[in-house]
Every structure is written in C-alpha cells, then in structure tokens.
Amino acid sequence: MNLTEQLKDEMKKALVAKDKVRLGTIRLALAAIKQIEVDTRETLNDEQVLAVLTKMVKQRRDSISQYEAAGRNELADAEAAEISVIETFLPAPLSEAEIAALIEATIAEVGAASIADMGKVMGALKPKVQGRADLGAIGQQIRAKLQ
Template sequence: MSLIDQLKDHMKQAMIAKEKARLSTIRMALAAIKQIEVDTRESLNDEQVIAVLTKMVKQRRDSIAQYEAAGRSELAAAEAEEIQVIETFLPTPLSEAEIAAFIDAAIVEIGASSMADMGKVMGALKPKVQGRADMGAIGAMIRAKLQ
C-alpha cells in the first residue's frame, strides 16, 4: 500500500473516530501532496511523499520555536500534536550509530577527503536517510569527519 493510500485510509479512520485534530492534520498533509502533484503534473512516489512530510515536520518545529519565544504555549502544543500525527507516516528514525555508519560508507564510496567534497557526500546520503534523520545534524557530522 502506498503512503498516499495509507494517509487516505487513516483519514477515513479519523473521520469515523471523530478525531478532529488528527483528521485536520492528515487532510493538511494530503492537500500539500496534492498541491505538488498539481504543480508538477505528475504523481508522487513514496520517497517524494516522505520528503513532503519531512518538510512539514520541519516547518512545525520552526513554528514551535517561534511560538514558545512569543509565549504562545497553546499554539506550540497544537503544532507538536501535528508533528506526532505526521511522524506516524514517516519511517523510523535512525540512531546516531546508524547515521555515522551511513556517513562513513558514503565518504569511502565517494573518496571524500576535504570539505570541498561535502556536497557530494550529502547528495549520496540524502536518498538513503530522507525522512529518517535531520539533514542539518547530518551536515554537522559530515563536517566533523571531513575536517
């Protein structure tokens, strides 16, 4: 079952269970996916859907930081709830050891030896860890290894 089909199935379940917050979050995710499909005029595969969902989680984390800085804890809590719903559709996150293993393998595969090769390493890693790890944290780990 594709990720879009899973989202639609969970949307129906949320409707039946009358879970308004979950339903609105899933609808928001499906709308974002549909918007990209309309813009690009092609159907998204699971990897592309994961990229959309990952972007949505990142946006919500940024919003939480801004809401907390402004003292709006109720809005931050609502965003955190949306993150929890979205993350149920993302693959399980990688541990630091797994990320380090991926980085080491990519460095060896590419033959990276300096910071000039960082973009190549990031490019090789992105499809493998998309939605399973924060690319910002991975960038910092790569920098530490290439220096």
C-alpha cells in the same frame, strides 16, 4: 499500499473516529502532496511524499519555537500534536550510531577526501536518511569528518 494511499485510508479512519486533530493534520498533508502533484503534473512516489512530510515536521518545529518565545503555549501544543500525527507516517528515526556508520560508508563509497566533496556525500546520503534524520545535523557531522 503506497504512502499516499495509506494517508487517505488513515484519513477515513480519523473521520469515522471523529479525531479532529488527526483528520485535520492528514488533510493538510494530503493537500500539500496534491499541490505539488498539480504544480509538477506528476504523481509523487513514496520518497517524494516522505520529503513533503519531513518538511511539514520541520515547519511545525520552527513554529513551536516561535510560539514558545511569544508565550503562546496553546498554539505550540497544537503544533506538537500535529507533529506526532505526521511522525506516525515517517520511518523510524536513525540512532546516532547508525547515522555515523552511514556517513562513514558514504564517504568511503564516493571517495570523499576534502570538504570540497561534501556535496557528493550529501547527494548520496540524502535518499538513505530522508525522513529518518535531520539533514542539517548530518551536514555538520560530514563537515567535521572531511576537514
């Protein structure tokens, strides 16, 4: 079962269970996936769906920080609830040791020697960590190693 089918199946379960937060969040995810499929005129694979879900989590984390700065804790809590639902469909996050090992292996794999090779390293590493780690933090770690 691919990830889109899994989302649809979980949507049906949430509908039966009358879980409004889960149902609404899954519907938002499916709508975002469908929008990209319509725009590109192709069916998304699991890797592309993971990218959409990861982007949704990032957007919600940004919203949480803005809501908390504005003192709107009820809205921040609603966003946090949506993040927890979306994260159930993402693979388990990588530990710091696993990330460091992947970075070292990828640097050796592409033969990166300087900061000019950072794009090659990120390009090779992105599919391995998609949805499992923050690419911004990984980019900083790669930059530190290549300098």
